[in-house]
Amino acid sequence: MTSTASPNAALIAEINELKIKLAEKEAQLQPEGVVSKKSKKKSQANMIETEPVQGCRDFPPEEMRVRNYLFGVFRETARKFGFEEYDAPLLESEELYVRKAGEEITEQMYNFVTKGGHRVTLRPEMTPSLVRLQLAKGRSLLLPAKWYSIPQCWRYETISRGRRREHYQWNMDIVGVKGVAAEVELICAACAAMEALGLTAKDVGVKVNSRKLLQCALLGAGVPDNLFAAVCVVVDKMEKLPEEEIRCELRDLGLDGHQIDDIIRTLNLKSIDGFDKTLYDKNGALSELADFFEQVKTYGYGDWIVFDASVVRGLAYYTGIVFEAFDRSGEFRAICGGGRYDNLFSLYGSPQPVPCVGFGFGDCVIVELLRKKKLLEPLAHKVDDVVIPFSEDMRGYALGVLKKLRDQGRSADIILDSKKMAQAFSYADRIGANRAILIAPDETKDGMVRVKMLREEKDDESSRGTLVRLEDL
């Protein structure tokens, strides 16, 4: 670092030139539609675009209440299950996701190059950040660790314009536990959250499988173990693509027809009993699954879980039990999904392997399902009290009352603009106030205010409200 002239100076000049050219070309593009179609009804020519960036959601208060209700259930479940919350920057280095390539997730990253020349991306998922944070702790990380987060995750999908590019995803992970007790704990947490949202085992099931079964099939068929992750990524698309395409992709990986037959047969087995124990328990796959089902049953969520050999999940890094929750009507995509990933720490350079289990639980499908099942009651804004000064002269007195109410822990609002009484009551009604506290000179000179209950049946006697001493308020 002896030279003060940056070695980058010439390069940066070239890059800037390229960027200008790029921006010029891009400016000539027909925009992809920054926003959804419906937004084109601008109320006047000068109006800014009021829709959010395409694929993103706004959360005005009525939507925010739904989100807060849902996140509240996630947090409360995590608390009951003894998980600690963490968070990471939504901007991560691109390389964090490139290492575990093979999935669509890396192709669909919301990535860009910063002004400083660094390749970054809006995080497509949270697990790599979790592992990064835990690796950063080094020896100070004590295991097992039960961590949760509710990050916003991003995918850039170019083609299907209607699809969302962001969602929130409740992530729960247990790091440092080898046995299925960890999977049991996680599935039970997911079920407990759904139960708290009003769903039952009649509405939702959780399909469970183990990738170790597929691993046995691959070993039995003589497929090299280093193809395992890639095969899993391919067969995950089984429900979306015709079998012929799956076969084609597996052939591209170097598998022959017999090997592919073996894999597909394994995926189609309908019960654990259908598996040959001498073949499929070499790596403990069957015993683990049996143990898992027994424990979940004992905990009380046996009705929710079902074995399904076709579930493998799309992420390359899963190594053992995988699961996904689905609505039994079959109308929606998976509600949540997860599994064991015992190799990711090693892949990221951890000196020793660290066993992990985790799930991601998105905020979109669950809300659609709750809406369909009429389990999302309209959530209204509510305040306890609204203080109404009869005139601007009374504002000072009203401010004192307002502070007194808030100091008691009550939520209290005040009429901020001088308003007619009818308008004040209309405002009180709109914000869902429970009581109106009327501040008028006749009463305040005696240290009294008038309290009117707004949520009770009207009757003549109380229509003017009840006189209450200020100190009793």
Next chain:
Amino acid sequence: MTSTASPNAALIAEINELKIKLAEKEAQLQPEGVVSKKSKKKSQANMIETEPVQGCRDFPPEEMRVRNYLFGVFRETARKFGFEEYDAPLLESEELYVRKAGEEITEQMYNFVTKGGHRVTLRPEMTPSLVRLQLAKGRSLLLPAKWYSIPQCWRYETISRGRRREHYQWNMDIVGVKGVAAEVELICAACAAMEALGLTAKDVGVKVNSRKLLQCALLGAGVPDNLFAAVCVVVDKMEKLPEEEIRCELRDLGLDGHQIDDIIRTLNLKSIDGFDKTLYDKNGALSELADFFEQVKTYGYGDWIVFDASVVRGLAYYTGIVFEAFDRSGEFRAICGGGRYDNLFSLYGSPQPVPCVGFGFGDCVIVELLRKKKLLEPLAHKVDDVVIPFSEDMRGYALGVLKKLRDQGRSADIILDSKKMAQAFSYADRIGANRAILIAPDETKDGMVRVKMLREEKDDESSRGTLVRLEDL
């Protein structure tokens, strides 16, 4: 839309070529330092970079507890004051910020071009999104509206590498109120939050000014009103830059020496009484300020506020009263800041003007201040119970006990890997458990479990724990 061939095809090909060239050049760049210096101690060659992207913070559980505590105070204050929460995508269209140019904020945007050719940015601040959401509501928006949010906001600062590029900012806004009652409500909310955090008027003050005073000075000196916002942006830098540079920038705006003298004189007046009422109350500036101070005093935060003619705030859109909270020791940057912005709706194309007041309250300075004042006690992870099976045979019974505890609303954990008793107690201690519930065959056959209080003084009698019937747990 009759042609199926995209008019963009050729352009896209050209763009892709440019992008490849750009990526090649960028790959040759010396990285700016993706991460801060301290991270270079990788524990082994193969290890991923464990530090977050430069300028960003990780929130492992111990940091997350601090954030949750702080945000909890923000939310609770907003609730008491009757505000509703909202949120918007952190990705916004770049043009949303370009309209109100003049501030550094647009120069420091974390902006990029999406794969679809759209110029977007990580939001530098929340107010434009708030206005966008409210404009989107059109006639269904009822005023006044009291909205709050705690968004993460981003700035790309190229030079000073130590500075943060993201922070969280509690935003509180009142839309639709002309009078100073709105400013009073907001300042009181900011003070109430600081008070709830343990701060007093001895620790923190709130400097208050009105840009209308400066507007009077400009009018008096014959400066055109359309220069008002730009002048405010310049004089905001008064404390950071030498007066000569300020004068220079004002001259660049087209002001002459006398006009500049008038402005600087106004900024240096030390009390409201120093202002000539005939000159500075033409637009109501002085009366409003007097009214404001009176109301805040009545509410109970009179000790916190102080008039300061030099405070103008850096955002171009403020039009009236502006304020910022500061630590009285003078050690830190502003804790929070805000003001009235009556023109932003119109600037964004609203058919009628909509009066607004708001503040932003960042999460960084306040935490530094609380740490310095020793007002942030260490927050530990805590669970109510940890269930300890004496052996794997007892896991089934233990799972039933675990569910029972959680169904009671208690936070309960379980030993997930089979462990020696000493290790189990060490884990219980680490996670801050209050009780250990021991599950052993001798007792469970009688329907009993042993409960050991972990936070009480040891005594011989209770060292083995107390026998409790399962139904009494």
